Amino acid sequence: MASELRALAAVSAASAAAMAYARFATSRLAPGLPRLGAVLPVLALLPVLPFAFSSIHLRTISAFFLVWLCAFKLLLLAAGHGPLHPALPLVRFVACATLPIKVIDEKKKPSSSRCFAPGFVLSYAAKAGVFAALVSLRCYREAMPAYAVVAFDGAHVYLMLELFLASAAALARGVLGAELEPQFDRPYLATSLADFWGRRWNLMVPAVLRPSVYRPVRARLGAAAGVAAAFLVSGLMHEVLFYYIVLEPGTGEVTSFFAIHGACVAAERWWCARGGPRPPRAVATALTMAFVTGTGSWLFFAPVTRSGLDKAIVAECEGAVAFLEQAAWKCGRAFGSVVKLRSSTMSM
Known part of the structure; x- marks a missing residue:
């Protein structure tokens, strides 16, 4: 735990310094190749940082935030698109770049209660x-x-x-x-693959894939090509994330999983555009979840279960649960001591 905390501090400091440089550099350059050239050193640094962790969870989560989300946000910044902008305050810029955070419009800010x-x-x-x-x-x-x-x-x-x-x-x-970008919206209620991937599951991913992949490809080759490209890029980036889990080259199974789902989403959209009949909501949800779990068993989870690292992942979860239980117990005891002390003081 101590070594992981030190690694977390080092990665956080390196990431913050890199984002501060990116903000400073892009604020003085026009969007396009000049900005891209300025952020290339940062894009080269980000894939190295997750290797500071020995924990599978921390290594994978940091890779997801830095190697995927942060890198795509920097590429969008280089092209002159949001969510990042050099005019953002430094702390907001760093947080928005390295975490799944969106800046709140004060007029639309939800009640914190x-x-x-x-x-x-x-x-x-x-x-x-x-x-x-x-x-x-x-x-x-x-x-x-x-x-x-x-x-x-x-x-x-x-x-x-x-x-x-x-x-x-x-x-x-x-x-x-600041609010975190929404991550899930009851994915177990999805009525189609498009609903599952686009509006319910891991919503940070489509939030960066739409402006960086789907829309540019759709503008040139059509909506079906945009969907296929977005799912292909998602599959390739998942292969990268799985490398941080198993520390072995990808087998292509995860990319195949997303390629199949991309083709099915495109077929769904084609069917709906032509007014094809749709099953009742309960049936559609059951079919969607069955397809996701079936193809997931076949392709998505295979690299982890085959390597045996699922047992290591569970061991880390057990350690985290035990740590939280101990922390909750200690907090409860401390709170009880404070209440007892205040009661005795008031009685005097």
Whole structure:
């Protein structure tokens, strides 16, 4: 833990310095090749930083934020597009570049009280409880049927990302007054693949792929080509992320997974544009989730399970859950001591 905290501090400092340089350099250059040349050293540095972590989770999450999201935001900045802009205050620029943060329009700023509403807190408390239960039940995974294993792994990934990003959102909101870009919107209710990938699952990814890949390709080759290109780039970037997990060259399975889904999304759009009939909502949701889990079992999870690193990932989760339990216990004891001290002081 101590070594990972030191690595986190070093990576955070290096990232902040690199983003400060990018802001300074791009503020003095016109969009296009001059800006691109200025940010190339930063783009070369970002892929190196995640290797500072030995933890699979920290290495992969930092790669997702820096190697994918941050790099794409810098490329958009070089082209003169948002969400980054040299006029942003330095702290906002660094945060928006290195984290999935969007600057809030004060006129549209949501009420912060919603984040502490009982329903909101209970929702995430329930998700945390389910995640802890999944980690504890992981020892029974080998005895599960194949379809249950995929559902189990999918729920594990979903809850892990949801909880991590909710915690980061609370920190960003408190320190910067900024919101994290939405990550999930109940993906288990998706009624089509387009609904699942475009509006419900991992929404930070389509937020950067639309302006950087989909729209330029669509303008030249049409909507179907734009969809195919966006899914292909997503597949290639997932191959990069999987490299940070298994530390081995990609096999192409993850790219194939996204290529298949891209072709199916394009086919869905073609069918809907021609007024083709659609199944009832419940049936559509069941079919969508079955297709995602089936192809995920076949292609998406294969590199991790084949390498055996799924066991290491679970061990890290168990350690994190144990650490949080101890921290909660210590906080509870400290709070009880404070209450007891105040009670005794008031009685005097």
